[in-house]
Amino acid sequence: MNRHYYISDNLDELEKLENELEASGISTEQIHVLSEQDADVEQHQLHDVPSLMKQDVVHSGQVASLIGLALAALVILLAWLNGWAESPAGWTPFVFLAVVLVGFCVWEGSLLGMQQPNSAFRRFADRLHEGKHLFFVDVKPGQEPILNQVIAHHPRLELAGTGEATPDWAVSVQRRWHQFRRMI
Structure with a gap:
């Protein structure tokens, strides 16, 4: 999937655009609006x-998990090289320490990520501070022509680039969750 970013200062136009995209077969879960004016977006x-997506929790947690895995590997390697696992306790304390290190690093990284804006949206921070709105759509390659056709009817939209999209499986899970919630 590919993500297409657009900048606009008109929420009425974005509402119309979202409705047109949904009518053309692009699901609601593929469409998002990021703005500093959350009340207006909701209205x-x-x-x-x-x-959760506005903060850098996931990205920071992933980076921290790599650090935690490296520390865990170091603990296991040191225990093996120094023969510490030959003690009566065996490998248990070292494996436990390795697991704790990975968990702690992921937890700490995620906490730090809660204090940072999402790394995917940092490049748009100035435009958002100006009162603009970021409209982005995650599309499959087969949906690209649909998106281009609908966007062509909205010349006031400013193309702001492309990026990595939410994985298709995650969009499917969101879609099923929303369907389930509607049934209840």
Whole structure:
């Protein structure tokens, strides 16, 4: 999937655009609006960015997990090289320490990520501070022509680039979750 970013200062136009995309077969879960004016986005019934996605929790947690895995490997390696596992306790304390290190690093990295804006949206921070809105769509390669056709009817939108999209499986899970919630 590919993510297409657009900048606009008109929420009415974005609401119309979202409705046209949904009518053309692009699901609501593929469409998001990021703005510093959350109340206005909600008033226009646009699909806003979840608060967890606004922060860098996932990315920071992934980076920290790599650090934790490296530390865990170091603990296991040191225990093996120095023969510490030959003690009556065996490998248990070292494996436990390795698991604790990975968990701690992921936890700490995620906490640090909660204090940072999402790394995917940092390049748009100045435009958002100006009162603009970021509209982005995650599309499969087969949906690219649909997106281009609908976007062509909105010349006031400013193309702001492309990027890595939410994985297709995650969008499918979100879609099923929303369907399940509607049934309840």
